[in-house]
Amino acid sequence: MASHKLLLLPGDGIGPEVMAEVKRLIGWLNSAGIASFETEDGLVGGAAYDAHKVGISEDDMKRAHAADAVIFGAVGGPKWDSIPYDVRPESGLLRLRKDLALYANLRPAICYPALADSSSLKREVVEGLDIMIVRELTGGVYFGEPKTITDLGNGQKRAVDTQVYDTYEIERITRVAFDLARKRKNKLTSMEKRNVMKSGVLWNEVVTQVHQREYKDVTLEHQLADSGAMQLVRAPKQFDVIVTDNLFGDILSDIAAMLTGSLGMLPSASLGDIDPKTKKRKALYEPVHGSAPDIAGKGMANPVAMLTSFGMALRYSFDMGELADKLDSAIASTLAKGLRTADIKSDGASIVSTPQMGEAVLKELQALYA
Ligand code: IPM
Numbered sequence: 001m002a003s004h005k006l007l008l009l010p011g012d013g014i015g016p017e018v019m020a021e022v023k024r025l026i027g028w029l030n031s032a033g034i035a036s037f038e039t040e041d042g043l044v045g046g047a048a049y050d051a052h053k054v055g056i057s058e059d060d061m062k063r064a065h066a067a068d069a070v071i072f073g074a075v076g077g078p079k080w081d082s083i084p085y086d087v088r089p090e091s092g093l094l095r096l097r098k099d100l101a102l103y104a105n106l107r108p109a110i111c112y113p114a115l116a117d118s119s120s121l122k123r124e125v126v127e128g129l130d131i132m133i134v135r136e137l138t139g140g141v142y143f144g145e146p147k148t149i150t151d152l153g154n155g156q157k158r159a160v161d162t163q164v165y166d167t168y169e170i171e172r173i174t175r176v177a178f179d180l181a182r183k184r185k186n187k188l189t190s191m192e193k194r195n196v197m198k199s200g201v202l203w204n205e206v207v208t209q210v211h212q213r214e215y216k217d218v219t220l221e222h223q224l225a226d227s228g229a230m231q232l233v234r235a236p237k238q239f240d241v242i243v244t245d246n247l248f249g250d251i252l253s254d255i256a257a258m259l260t261g262s263l264g265m266l267p268s269a270s271l272g273d274i275d276p277k278t279k280k281r282k283a284l285y286e287p288v289h290g291s292a293p294d295i296a297g298k299g300m301a302n303p304v305a306m307l308t309s310f311g312m313a314l315r316y317s318f319d320m321g322e323l324a325d326k327l328d329s330a331i332a333s334t335l336a337k338g339l340r341t342a343d344i345k346s347d348g349a350s351i352v353s354t355p356q357m358g359e360a361v362l363k364e365l366q367a368l369y370a
């Protein structure tokens with residue numbers, strides 16, 4: 001059996017707690033002979049700052065480059081609020097995305113039947129929801145230069161961020177989104193703000209051209225990002241795949257998370273191009289929820305997004321779609337039995353801790369292999 005090298009970067013806040021549940025799962029997969037993973041632990045975010053005064057060390061960057069996949073927890077917290085901007089916890093994550101060229105961020109939002117009542121939206125609006133947000137991840141205002149704060153000398157300062165996109169960046173993310181749409185319901189919605197932004201004008205133009213040239217069989221729709229956000233909470237089931245830029249994708253995917261019941265439910269995959277020689281692609285898998293400092297260390301965090309992020313690694317890095325499907329069913333049955341972490345509690349359900357939830361999911365998975 002081929003052995004796969006994983007770099008685990010638990011990070012800060014609830015990161016280590018939810019990562020422990022992935023470790024539990026990997027431990028069992030290895031011992032049961034279902035898969036073979038070699039894992040290494042590294043530091044990122046505030047944890048890396050405390051040890052090395054940077055968001056991620058050169059050594060861990062090397063290990064990230066060498067790994068078959070990086071499994072990432074979360075970064076940030078009030079402890080690091082006043083450290084220099086360049087080494088803030090988020091800098092570690094942004095460097096990983098940029099240096100590994102992980103330009104395609106896939107954020108699926110699926111509403112498990114058992115959780116339809118946990119969403120702040122009505123059951124009928126979210127029940128059966130299954131959409132995929134494809135977020136551009138290495139361009140736009142996150143990385144555009146100049147990015148500065150200048151003292152104007154008259155008691156005023158000026159802050160500048162730069163939103164910038166080249167044709168090739170829009171083309172490649174658009175292709176990822178169209179390819180996914182073809183395997184799903186064959187519909188793509190592109191979101192930008194062409195009514196006020198030049199980058200939106202180009203985005204719209206390039207997506208339209210790629211459609212005309214290469215993907216005429218897929219239905220393409222354009223929405224302005226503000227109106228798209230409104231449609232996401234009004235009637236989210238109208239969407240199949242959504243493609244959008246780095247900043248809009250950040251915001252729209254947090255909205256999408258709440259459609260599924262909790263931010264604790266949304267996984268993500270950040271992918272680079274497939275290397276034509278090795279046939280491998282760089283990849284990082286990360287829950288969307290962040291470090292949640294308010295509940296960190298209490299054993300309350302929901303490990304589902306971390307577990308399904310690992311499930312995305314099985315699917316997109318290791319061609320183990322069947323195992324990923326089984327993991328999804330194990331999660332669905334755990335939820336159906338009424339087990340809930342605090343973020344998704346509902347009437348009559350029992351509140352369990354992070355390890356109890358992880359253990360329950362593993363038990364369900366083991367039953368599927370019994
Ligand atoms: C996310 C996060 C990150 C982002 C932060 C932690 C830099 O919010 O992955 O959505 O803004 O991209």
Ligand code: MN
Binds near residue numbers: 251
């Ligand atoms: Mn975010």
